[in-house]
Amino acid sequence: MDGISPSLERYMDLVSMRQKMVSSNIANADTPGYKTKDLDFQASFRSMLDGGGPRPAEVQGLATKNDGNNVDLDREARLLAENALRFSVASNLVKGQIQQIREAIKEGA
Amino acid sequence: MSLFSSLSVSASGMSAQRTRAALLVENIANSETTRTPEGGPYRRKDAVFSTTPVKSEFASELDAQMQTGVRVSSISVDQREPEKQYAPGHPDADANGYVNISRVNPAEDMVDLTSANRSYQANVAAMSAVKDMIQRSIDLLK
Numbered sequence: 001m002d003g004i005s006p007s008l009e010r011y012m013d014l015v016s017m018r019q020k021m022v023s024s025n026i027a028n029a030d031t032p033g034y035k036t037k038d039l040d041f042q043a044s045f046r047s048m049l050d051g052g053g054p055r056p057a058e059v060q061g062l063a064t065k066n067d068g069n070n071v072d073l074d075r076e077a078r079l080l081a082e083n084a085l086r087f088s089v090a091s092n093l094v095k096g097q098i099q100q101i102r103e104a105i106k107e108g109a
Numbered sequence: 110m111s112l113f114s115s116l117s118v119s120a121s122g123m124s125a126q127r128t129r130a131a132l133l134v135e136n137i138a139n140s141e142t143t144r145t146p147e148g149g150p151y152r153r154k155d156a157v158f159s160t161t162p163v164k165s166e167f168a169s170e171l172d173a174q175m176q177t178g179v180r181v182s183s184i185s186v187d188q189r190e191p192e193k194q195y196a197p198g199h200p201d202a203d204a205n206g207y208v209n210i211s212r213v214n215p216a217e218d219m220v221d222l223t224s225a226n227r228s229y230q231a232n233v234a235a236m237s238a239v240k241d242m243i244q245r246s247i248d249l250l251k
Contacts, residue, residue: 012246016112017175019239023115024176026235027122029228030129031158031179039175056175073231084238091245098249 004097010048012090014041017054019083025076032067036075112243114163114176119236121161121178126229128181129156133222140213143201150211153187155221187212 021037028034036059044054062070132154142151159182162173189212197206 016115016242019112019242020115020118020176023118023122023235023239024178026228026231027118027125027179028158028160028177029122029231030126030224031160034160034177037175037177054175073227077231077234080235080238084241087242088245091249095249 004094004101007049008090008094008097011045012087012094014039014045014048014054015083015087015090017044018079019087022076022079022083025071026073026080028069029071029073029076030069032069034069034071036062036071112239112246115239116236117163118176118178119232119239121163121180122232123229123236125156125158125179125181126225126232129158130222130225130229132156132184133218133225136213136218137215137222140211140215140218143199143208143210150191150209151213152191152211153213153218155185155187156181157183157185 018039018041021039025036025038038057038059040055040057043057047053047055059070062072062075064070136151136153136155139151145151158179160177161180163176163178191209192212193207194210195206196202196208199208202208
């Protein structure tokens with residue numbers, strides 16, 4: 001949409017992508033051999049602003065259980081909350097921009 | 110890029126954990142069963158999980174790579190020899206007075222049940238967070 005910052009749009013895309021990964025990680029918390037999925041947020045954001053795709057990343061420093069699974073539920077819970085907040089900030093900003101455009105239209109009428 | 114597929118991922122997790130909990134409850138209920146249709150005492154069952162791709166007509170290659178659901182791929186049955194307990198009066202006792210009893214350890218099943226319960230809750234939390242994000246996107250139209 002014209003007038004709505006494209007970077008905000010990319011940002012919301014990226015946050016929802018990450019939320020999908022978090023959902024997968026939580027669903028597979030007890031699946032043998034499953035490895036935590038995540039993306040390099042900064043690198044992905046920069047790449048998406050340039051028209052590229054997200055950058056998946058291997059998560060370092062997670063303890064692998066005996067069954068080869070390395071999901072840390074506490075980490076996922078933190079990311080879940082963090083993503084929800086990030087998304088809420090971004091959607092409020094977009095809402096503000098839409099409001100401004102709406103005001104401009106009304107004033108012009 | 111749709112968030113809706115994420116709901117199915119969480120739902121797959123909930124359903125898998127529910128199946129697991131059902132098996133664990135069955136184990137506890139049958140921990141002292143000495144007679145089964147297959148013959149012999151009850152054998153402990155457990156769910157084996159595996160990843161499964163999320164099916165959606167709108168899912169791109171990237172989507173499939175980023176998210177995977179979970180399913181119960183098989184149910185493992187305890188193959189260990191049953192334990193023997195001396196109970197000569199028991200109708201299932203052998204000639205020496207020993208009864209084959211199940212190897213179910215209720216403590217083990219209780220611990221697993223708690224874990225299944227927690228994992229289920231985690232999936233519910235994930236689903237409600239995603240639902241909230243979708244709601245926020247819808248609110249942009251107001």
